[in-house]
Amino acid sequence: MSESTETRLRTISLSYFPMFIATLSLFTSIYGSYLNSKFVDFIQRNAGRTEYLRTCKEIIDAYFQIKVRIGAVSGDNTSASARTEAANAVAKFGALGTYLANLRDETTRVRYTQLTSDLEKLSGDAAHLSAVDLGKRYEAPDREFYEMNSDCIKSAKELPL
Numbered sequence: 001m002s003e004s005t006e007t008r009l010r011t012i013s014l015s016y017f018p019m020f021i022a023t024l025s026l027f028t029s030i031y032g033s034y035l036n037s038k039f040v041d042f043i044q045r046n047a048g049r050t051e052y053l054r055t056c057k058e059i060i061d062a063y064f065q066i067k068v069r070i071g072a073v074s075g076d077n078t079s080a081s082a083r084t085e086a087a088n089a090v091a092k093f094g095a096l097g098t099y100l101a102n103l104r105d106e107t108t109r110v111r112y113t114q115l116t117s118d119l120e121k122l123s124g125d126a127a128h129l130s131a132v133d134l135g136k137r138y139e140a141p142d143r144e145f146y147e148m149n150s151d152c153i154k155s156a157k158e159l160p161l
Contacts, residue, residue: 049156055099056152062093063145066119067138073126074134086123093119100152108151115144 069086094116101112118141126134 052100052103053152053156055096056149056156059093059096059100059152060149062089062096065089066093066123070119070123070126071131071134073123074129074131083123083127086126087120090116090119090123097148100148104151104155111144112148115141115148118144 066086066089069082069089072082073086097112097116101109104112122134122137122141125137129137
């Protein structure tokens with residue numbers, strides 16, 4: 001090889017090598033951006049799923065708090081504070097149920113709203129009911145709550161990771 005050919009190859013390699021490095025950097029940056037967007041999507045889906053599951057947990061607690069509070073109102077105990085606590089427990093349940101229902105279809109929304117209405121009525125009537133009557137009146141809300149809980153489990157399993 002002559003010196004001019006060698007010089008020419010050196011010039012070409014010195015010209016193309018930085019372009020190769022720049023192209024490699026560009027592809028690395030594009031791939032990093034792609035991975036970052038996938039990670040952000042994953043975090044957003046996981047945050048939504050976590051919030052949904054937390055609300056399911058809270059609504060279960062709220063339902064059992066309702067049962068305790070309404071049980072305290074039934075029979076002879078008709079104190080204003082016990083009735084207020086029962087009403088507040090039902091209101092919390094209704095708020096959580098509304099949040100969950102807004103994430104679902106119209107039929108489910110109607111069921112959740114009806115369950116809250118049934119619990120409000122039961123809360124108002126509890127002072128005039130015996131423990132046996134109260135237990136009988138809980139049959140329908142218990143069934144509906146079981147369905148709500150099943151919806152939570154089903155939806156949590158269906159939500160993508």
